[in-house]
Amino acid sequence: MKRVCRFVAYLGLVATLLGGVSVSADDPLLFVSSFKAGEEGAIHAFKWNLATGVLSPTASTTDVEHPFFLALSPDNKFLYSIHAKQFSGPNDEEVAAYKLEGKTGKLTLLNRQSSLGTASCYLDVDATGKTLVVANYTTGDVASLPIKPDGSLGPAVTEIVHKGSSVNASRQKEPHAHCFVISPDNRFALAADLGTDQVFCYRLDAEKSTIAANDPAFVRSPPGSGPRHLTFHPNGKRVYVINELLNTVSAYNWADGTLTEFQTISTLPEGFTGVTHTADVKITPNGKFLYGTNRGHDSLAAYSIGDDGKLTLIEIVPSRGAGPQNLLISPDGKWLLCANMPGNNLSLFAIDQKTGKITPQGETVQVAMPSCLMLVP
Numbered sequence: 001m002k003r004v005c006r007f008v009a010y011l012g013l014v015a016t017l018l019g020g021v022s023v024s025a026d027d028p029l030l031f032v033s034s035f036k037a038g039e040e041g042a043i044h045a046f047k048w049n050l051a052t053g054v055l056s057p058t059a060s061t062t063d064v065e066h067p068f069f070l071a072l073s074p075d076n077k078f079l080y081s082i083h084a085k086q087f088s089g090p091n092d093e094e095v096a097a098y099k100l101e102g103k104t105g106k107l108t109l110l111n112r113q114s115s116l117g118t119a120s121c122y123l124d125v126d127a128t129g130k131t132l133v134v135a136n137y138t139t140g141d142v143a144s145l146p147i148k149p150d151g152s153l154g155p156a157v158t159e160i161v162h163k164g165s166s167v168n169a170s171r172q173k174e175p176h177a178h179c180f181v182i183s184p185d186n187r188f189a190l191a192a193d194l195g196t197d198q199v200f201c202y203r204l205d206a207e208k209s210t211i212a213a214n215d216p217a218f219v220r221s222p223p224g225s226g227p228r229h230l231t232f233h234p235n236g237k238r239v240y241v242i243n244e245l246l247n248t249v250s251a252y253n254w255a256d257g258t259l260t261e262f263q264t265i266s267t268l269p270e271g272f273t274g275v276t277h278t279a280d281v282k283i284t285p286n287g288k289f290l291y292g293t294n295r296g297h298d299s300l301a302a303y304s305i306g307d308d309g310k311l312t313l314i315e316i317v318p319s320r321g322a323g324p325q326n327l328l329i330s331p332d333g334k335w336l337l338c339a340n341m342p343g344n345n346l347s348l349f350a351i352d353q354k355t356g357k358i359t360p361q362g363e364t365v366q367v368a369m370p371s372c373l374m375l376v377p
Helices: 002-018
Strands: 029-034 042-048 055-061 070-072 078-083 094-100 107-114 120-125 131-136 141-146 158-161 177-182 188-193 198-205 210-220 227-232 238-243 248-255 258-266 277-283 289-295 299-305 311-318 324-329 335-340 345-351 358-366 370-376
Touching (some): 141 198, 141 210, 158 210, 188 227, 210 258, 227 277, 248 277
Parallel strands (some): 277 324
Antiparallel strands (some): 177 188, 248 258, 277 289, 299 311, 335 345
8 A cells, every 4th residue: 555655646746747737648658667676666657748748657567676677579569677676686687578558558467587697787679579688787698588479478598698807997807798789680689798898799580589699799899998888870880889987989880790980989078087977878760869878977968970970079968867877769859858867857858850959848757766768659
């Protein structure tokens, strides 16, 4: 009952902030994970009005702990989440499979399977909906799991443990796989490893739900950079990697499983000397603008993307909350939503379609430790 009362109060607070805005059946669903233990861990559902940018809460799923990251099936029928009773603890964590109950935001648990690692921090689903991949930070490994026709997960088929280290003595003594992203052509999966300063490339067999090292198997990032998240450009020809430890973004040409770096650019204003680390990187659907997060400096860095793929800094603006963790850009490219995890809020920005500049919109929305944003188109 206490949990229900807390969520009712949460709904009331958000409704107050939104001024009683009505919800349309055509508004897409937004899922937001709360990175908390026990009954405080949750996946919250909102309706997102893309005309106004307004978020309206609809439901909350609470049978999940430390749901650090989410992934969606290509048919939009199933949602997958990290489930960890003790995040980065001694026991392997799990991936939970949920069925979406229409457009209500309610989720029905199907099953859970081991992620084969700890501090599980990233999920992705292939274009056929038959394979899920997961990155495990503390154990420095990646794994692939089959997805059954009913959306439930089978036991992992492949696990690959990364090897190596790098120059940062406190953060890079061993591998730390931090993301695992499937390529647009569904043939490869790229894993950024913060501990080894490498982006690993794997061949993906979606039918068998297996991964295998590509040739070449990886590309090296600048020493001490700590690659964290990556994203493919909409044209499928370039990859952008945000580097947590050196607060930079690296740009790569991408061709048939091979990455070739052509630029690295700072995410911080000139002269800043404080402690800060990047987290997420996203590109607008039209491929013209890129945004990255700075945790510590608590800001968002905006860039234009040239015809040659090179980045030019547009501006660096406050994230409106502490520790900007995850970003989401609306399908029309007009809105940028930021999850400020230790700041316990979501902040909304309007994207200028011509310049790429971002402008704060409305009040921030309170959500406990928001760690991942996932939109159902």
